[in-house]
Amino acid sequence: MALRGEIEAVRDRALSHLNAAHDYYTYSKEVWRTLQLVVQRDGLKFSHRNRATNSTVNEQNFLSLAQRYIAWELTSATLQQFLSIFENFLFEVLRRWLLAYPQSLSTRQLSGKEILKLPDKAAIVDALVEKELRDVFYDRPANWF
């Protein structure tokens, strides 16, 4: 597949994952909202026990938990998921770009030990790309500049 096609496929996967994450956020929130409203307006009563922690909650405890879960926990977890999807998208695009144009890595070096473990030039380019991506994504940001 040409580079453009590969990048478009990566983009489409990322957008699909973003949509799924947004649906999860929205409908989870709506379930909490529905529960809040049914307790407040229809007087639903219940209690739950978490057998792992032995904590027990009733419908009144759930009202306060629900607002915190919606306003803070679910929102921040979804933001982290969005960032993770974007990071993965960027990683995949850069990987494909560098594999298509490896000349930009011509000043990068592998040790003799690393090279001797590899079967051919394509594998060496792969290793250079992986090294570059590891440095970009996992190095301290202060070392980028």
Add this chain to the structure above:
Amino acid sequence: MIDSTTQERIIVSSDGTAGPYLVVPLDQLEFVESMLREHQVPFWADADAVSLNGKPEITVVNFGPGVDASRVQQLLDAAR
């Protein structure tokens, strides 16, 4: 302020630690939002609405933990 779907007073809930919030029918949201802006009360409204048992849609207006629930309640009570 009276909830147009229940004909009851709109109450600011302050249960929990995430900040106050209030439930408002969608057709009254615009009024509530403009009133809050006018009085410089920071808030955000849910981007979606819930309809229970086919009744009119309702949504939630959220306030941060720093917002005084009793002040918002006074503003609502004074609104007609």
